[in-house]
Amino acid sequence: MLEIKRFLKKDYLLQGVLLLSAIFLTTHFWLITENMQGLCSSKGCKISGQLLKFPEYNLIIAGAAFFWILWLLVFFACRYNKAILWNTVTVVLFAAVAFDGVLLGFQFIEVKVLCWLCIGVGGALLASLVSFAWIRRSFLLIFLGASIWCGG
Numbered sequence: 001m002l003e004i005k006r007f008l009k010k011d012y013l014l015q016g017v018l019l020l021s022a023i024f025l026t027t028h029f030w031l032i033t034e035n036m037q038g039l040c041s042s043k044g045c046k047i048s049g050q051l052l053k054f055p056e057y058n059l060i061i062a063g064a065a066f067f068w069i070l071w072l073l074v075f076f077a078c079r080y081n082k083a084i085l086w087n088t089v090t091v092v093l094f095a096a097v098a099f100d101g102v103l104l105g106f107q108f109i110e111v112k113v114l115c116w117l118c119i120g121v122g123g124a125l126l127a128s129l130v131s132f133a134w135i136r137r138s139f140l141l142i143f144l145g146a147s148i149w150c151g152g
Contacts, residue, residue, distance in 0.1 A: 011078040014131040018074060021124040022067035028117065029060045040117030047113050059103075063121055066096055070128070078135075086136070093125075093132060094148050100125050101149040125149075 028038045070092055077085035100122050107113055133141035 010131070010135045011074070014074055014128060014135055015071060015078070017124060017127045017131055018067055018071035021121070021128070022064055022071055024124075025060055025064035025067060025121070029057065029064055032057060032060070038117070040115060040120075042115045042117070043113065047107075047111050060117075066092075067124070070096070074132075089132070090141075093128060094145060097125055097129060097145050097149045098151065101151065122149075 028040065031038045070089065073085060073089050073092065077089055100118075104118055104122055107115055107118060129145040130142060133139050133145075
């Protein structure tokens with residue numbers, strides 16, 4: 001019973017979401033670099049990248065790097081429990097939510113193209129935000145993150 005409680009610690013949920021998201025985007029990037037079809041077959045990222053003058057693979061690299069860096073920050077914040085680390089995680093997560101809000105808003109409103117990869121990244125950020133709020137015991141973070149996302 002003690003092993004089950006130890007396995008279900010709250011910080012493992014956030015670390016797991018971030019790690020799976022990083023692995024997912026890294027796998028997608030690796031498939032693209034090997035000239036195979038990536039995990040997303042829609043053209044939403046490519047069209048948005050062309051219109052923003054920022055290529056699709058740069059967005060995927062930035063997303064994968066973001067999730068790896070955020071995972072490392074959360075890993076060390078859970079281990080050492082320092083306020084500076086948790087505040088850095090908060091700022092970085094809210095910045096990512098705002099950036100994702102801008103990209104998804106641009107895709108849905110301006111381009112009118114649905115991209116499942118971008119929606120998946122948005123879902124991963126939402127799951128990260130919810131599990132982060134659960135760890136910090138502040139559900140106000142969910143409402144603040146949602147308002148930042150909608151503002152983006």
